Amino acid sequence: MSHSVAGEPPSAGRRAAPLTTAVYSVAEWDLLTSLPGRVLVAAAAPGLGRPPRGVMAGLAGLDAVAAGRAFDSDLVRAVVAAIYARHDGNQPSTEQLTDLVDLLAACRAAVRVLHRRADPADSAAYRQWVQSVAARVCRVAPAPGEPPPGQPASPADRRFLDRLGGALGLG
Template sequence: MPLRSPFGQSRDTDRAADRPAVPEFTAAEWELLVRLPARVLAAAASVHTPTDEEKLAGLAAIAAGRMHDSELLRAVVARVYRAEEASETGNGTANEQERAGLPGSAEPRASLLAACRTASRLLALRADRADAAAYRQWLQSIAARFFGVTGAAREALTDRQREFLDDLAAALSAR
């Protein structure tokens, strides 16, 4: 039962009024937003062969979106997990690594960056500014954590990793 304020409204209602609603997206738009995190990991893996810890860090970065303040980000992560469950039960499609192509090829990265630009433009048009920024930052943090970057430790990156992160940031800044 929601807590009641002394003014007659529930606290849940008060909080909901302060938050922007998650925008309505088409099924194709949701698919784009939901698949991008795994595509970021697949493309990052083509730049750098990850250790088990780095793989787990990338997955943990995706999961971290569940606890974010952004309603949109939490909705995307919830759909990521629903899509994952569907693929595990045989109701989903091929995994992102297979869909992205062979590691190291130029096409998956170009395709990922194009999808990031599309998502960034979509969010700029349809989402709250804070939600759009949270989504873009989240995708970048997934790649950074996959590469083992914490804080300002970019100097430990290889040139290819740094280039990947820079390209990802540029694609996500498209409006």
């Protein structure tokens, strides 16, 4: 256990440096850290009756990703820290990011990894957090004249969120 400079233990329930990353392979960790961004991009992209969204939707998604820093889950906080620390410039193409079939397959793969390696509470927190990113993007009005932000998602958005939730094992 790590201790602060003054010798006191870190705040209750939180380790200074999460040990959660050590149990994942590089490929598994890449999957877990890339999935929230892929979900954000897919939720903001047009497709299957869903209109394109603008900057406000992207900002809402980024805010939802950043909200993971306050989660009571070492795994979610570690993933957020890794996302913000990543500067490798090797981002997948936009087409790869928005392909729904590939995204749902990645969600199912992440669920399998979490089932094998994560604490059940961390697994549930991660999966709910990832879906919350998409939900927050889908609540942003897609174009002028649409319902104001925060309104229930359109039927196409609900189908997208339902499929995402099913792939994440939440449905």
